Amino acid sequence: MKRSTHVTAPLLATTALSLLTACRKPEMQRCVDEQNHVVDDKLCANLPDQQGIQQQRPDGHGGFLPLLIPYHYYYGGWGGYGLGSVVGGGSYAPAAGRSYTTRSGVTTRGGFGSSFSEGGSHSSGGSSGGHGGSSGE
Amino acid sequence: MQRIPLTPRDNWQQKVESVGLTFHTLENGTPYWDESAAYQFTSAEIDTLEAAGYQLQEMCLAAAQHIIDKKRYAELDIPDFAIEAIEWAWNNEPPALYGRFDLSWAGAQSGSAPKLLEYNADTPTSLLEAAVVQWHWLKDMPSSLVSYKPDQFNSIHEKLIAKWKDIDPYLSKPIYFAALDNPDNPEDQLTVTYLRDTAQQAGLDTLQMFLHEIGWNDSQQAFLDPDEHPMFSIFKLYPWEAMLQEEFGPHALATYQSTRWIEPIWKMLLSNKGILPILWQLYPNHELLLEAHFDSPGTMTNYIRKPLMSREGANITLVRDNATVVSTPGPYNGKQIYQALAPPAIFDNRHTVLGLWMIDQDCCGMGVRESFSPITDNLSSFVPHFFK
Numbered sequence: 437m438k439r440s441t442h443v444t445a446p447l448l449a450t451t452a453l454s455l456l457t458a459c460r461k462p463e464m465q466r467c468v469d470e471q472n473h474v475v476d477d478k479l480c481a482n483l484p485d486q487q488g489i490q491q492q493r494p495d496g497h498g499g500f501l502p503l504l505i506p507y508h509y510y511y512g513g514w515g516g517y518g519l520g521s522v523v524g525g526g527s528y529a530p531a532a533g534r535s536y537t538t539r540s541g542v543t544t545r546g547g548f549g550s551s552f553s554e555g556g557s558h559s560s561g562g563s564s565g566g567h568g569g570s571s572g573e
Numbered sequence: 574m575q576r577i578p579l580t581p582r583d584n585w586q587q588k589v590e591s592v593g594l595t596f597h598t599l600e601n602g603t604p605y606w607d608e609s610a611a612y613q614f615t616s617a618e619i620d621t622l623e624a625a626g627y628q629l630q631e632m633c634l635a636a637a638q639h640i641i642d643k644k645r646y647a648e649l650d651i652p653d654f655a656i657e658a659i660e661w662a663w664n665n666e667p668p669a670l671y672g673r674f675d676l677s678w679a680g681a682q683s684g685s686a687p688k689l690l691e692y693n694a695d696t697p698t699s700l701l702e703a704a705v706v707q708w709h710w711l712k713d714m715p716s717s718l719v720s721y722k723p724d725q726f727n728s729i730h731e732k733l734i735a736k737w738k739d740i741d742p743y744l745s746k747p748i749y750f751a752a753l754d755n756p757d758n759p760e761d762q763l764t765v766t767y768l769r770d771t772a773q774q775a776g777l778d779t780l781q782m783f784l785h786e787i788g789w790n791d792s793q794q795a796f797l798d799p800d801e802h803p804m805f806s807i808f809k810l811y812p813w814e815a816m817l818q819e820e821f822g823p824h825a826l827a828t829y830q831s832t833r834w835i836e837p838i839w840k841m842l843l844s845n846k847g848i849l850p851i852l853w854q855l856y857p858n859h860e861l862l863l864e865a866h867f868d869s870p871g872t873m874t875n876y877i878r879k880p881l882m883s884r885e886g887a888n889i890t891l892v893r894d895n896a897t898v899v900s901t902p903g904p905y906n907g908k909q910i911y912q913a914l915a916p917p918a919i920f921d922n923r924h925t926v927l928g929l930w931m932i933d934q935d936c937c938g939m940g941v942r943e944s945f946s947p948i949t950d951n952l953s954s955f956v957p958h959f960f961k
Contacts, residue, residue, distance in 0.1 A: 519820050540791035543801060547821030548811060549753055549784040570761045571753050571811045572698030573884040 463512040465536035466523055470506050474521050477539055479507045511536055517544045574614050574680025576920035576943075576956075581608045582713055593767060594706045596760050599952060606702060607954040608710055612925070612941045614960040618681050619726045619939075625687045625861055626929040626936025629674055632859070633692060636851050637663065637842045648867060649847040650881050650908055655817055655838065658829040662837040668740035670768075670808070670835050671733070672843070673697035673940075674929040675949070677915035686860040688915045689852070690926065694843035695836050696812050698760055699955060701767040703930060703940030704729035707957035714959075723959035729930050729938035730771065736932050737775035744833050745805040746778040749798060752810040754783040765810050772808075784811055789824050796824070796832065806833040813841040814882050846881045846910045864913040875914040880905040886950030901948055924949070 467480035483505060513526025517539045530536060552571045582588055589597045589606050597606040614622075640646065641663055646656055672694040678687035704727065711725050750769040752761035769779045780798065787804065788797040795803040809816070813836075816822050829838065842848065849865040856862060870876045870892070878890040887903025893914070918925045923943040930938040944953035 543788035543790040543797045544820075545788045546785045547789055547824070548751075548787055548809075548816055548819055550819050551815040552753055552811075570698060570755065570758055571815070572696045572761055572764060573693050 462535040462537040463526075464515075464517065464523075465530075465538045466510050466515075466517060467507055467538075468510040468523055472510065472523050474515070474517060474519055474523060475507060476519065480509050483507065516546075517542065518546050574612065574618055574678070574682070574920075576610050576923070576925075577613050578610050578921075579608065582710075588709070588713070589706050592705050592709050593701050593763060595763065596758070603954075605954055606706060607943075607956050610921070610956055612920075612956060612958040613723075614726070614958060615681065616724075616960055619960045621681065622676070622678070622687060622726065622927065622929060622939060623936050625676065626674055626931060629689055629692070629861055629929075630931055630934060630936065632852060632856055632861075633694075633843050633848065636848055636855055637839060639855060640842050640851065645851065648851075648908075649842065649845045651814075651841065651845070652817060654823075655813075655826060655841075658826045659839050659842065661830060663839040665830075667833050667837045668743050668835055669837050669840065669933055670736060670740075671697065671700070671933070672836075672840070672931045673699070674931065676927045676929060677918045677925075678927055679916065679918040679920075679925075683916060683918070685916045687927065688863050689849070689861055690863075690912075690915065691846060692843050692848060693928075695840040696810055696844070697928075697930075698764050698810070699928060699940050699942070700729070700764055700930075702955045703727065703928065703938055704733070705767065707940070707955075710957045711959055723961055725957075725959050727938040729932065732932035732935050732937040733768070733771040734775045737772045737777055739933075741775065741777055744777070747780045748772055748777055748806040748808060749787075749804050750779060750781045750808045751784045751787060754785065761810050765808065768808060784809065787821070789821050794824075794828060796821075796828070805831065806835075808835040812844070812882075812884075813838050814845075846879050846883065846912075847908075849912055850910050863915055866911045867908070868911075870911040873911065873913050877912045877914060878909050879912070881908050881910065886948045886953075889948050891947055899946065899948060901950065926953070 466474045467477045469475050508528050510523050510528060511526050511530045512534070513524055515521055515523035585608055586597055594606055597604060599605050640649070641660055646653070651659070672692060674692050675690040676687040677690055679685070708725065708727055708730070711723060714723070750765040752765040755761065765781060769781055772779050782799060786799050787807075788799070788801070790797050793803065796807070798804050816825055825832070825834070847867065849863070850867045852859075853862055853865045864873060866873075870878075874895050875893050878892065880888050883889065883903060883905040886901055888905040889899075889901045890897055891899040891914070920943070923945060924947045925941060925943045926949045928940040928942065929936055930940070939958060941956045941958050942949050942953040943956055944950065
């Protein structure tokens, strides 16, 4: 006999059911620069539709150049809302049927402490050999 | 004032750990908490130091008022966007808790008054060493070692609890205690844990978190804790000058009037090294001050040069006879001030600095640091004291 005589996996079943029926959570919508670093949402506010935007050539040769806007909304994927952090795995266009939330609708964290973290402006850049490296004095 | 060699208690490491000091030994193996000696003072010397603390506090408050009245913020590199919150805090007096004056003094026998080196008014540490650890050390000292019943300049713990009770009505609860999360250095977390302990002993509800866990919600225009509850009373062991440069700095300023930050933002006027030349301008030749100037050393030939915002002995240059004797590395740059060298305070080849603790307006305790270098830094040892 190569077949189990009895198979029961209630947890698996419950989890699968919840995945099928659960509401999908809103995904992240972040304003990013050309290197996909998160920037303030204000930089993406009131951006024109970037498709088909052109400006007149400045060299007097006539014709038009595409207008390059360095900021875009980035939808979904990995990474967080922290300013300066890198995002990836998402897209520059929202996916149909999904909802998205900007920084303003969520609580962001990590906005204090960077100056004394590794690489911060107050970090020692190496071991002090003592008990220091704190933000106290 | 004397430095007296002593035999450390058996298992002193475990003893100090049991009262909260886990960072008692430096990475190189030498003690940070060093009870192989103690500083002995006379009662009259303690009176002198206590009076100096009160007088310096009065002078510093007058200097802060002067900076505000004369708008001298730019000389301290304080950004314009912080001025409104500083002035609001100064005028409305939200709760302030503590600070530490660092003084150089070789005791009454020196014939000189104690001299102010700087005022750590915003984020002082070495608190639990001064308030708790040296208190337990003294309790353990048998009379055979010190030969009489000694006392200690140290009512810090009692004054902290009393202060929390005093400011309780002005604080919403819980009070949050936040510091950096540095697994290699528990000093900040232990300091805020101790302060939280004193608040709890005063009957106040508290919570503790890491600094990076503080959240900001644009919709609510509020700082939120990890459970998404609004935070209205926050003790932060983190300097204002750094907060203002970071992502949440504008939010802290925009909501300043609805959030009780301890220490209040006006403390950045006093923790700034620029307070030293301003004090000298206001109180020239005062016996508790060292000559100090912005921009240049003037006619001084023996002086310290230090950046306005430097911390823990970083980026300090010691000049003697117009020649650099010592220069410490560090991440600080920008404007610097020039301060005359203090009269020598050297005991057994160690340079000694006295930290006078202010709990709000009360001078109520002292911690002694010493080092072989003339510049006190994070390698300097903490040595207990007593007086008779």
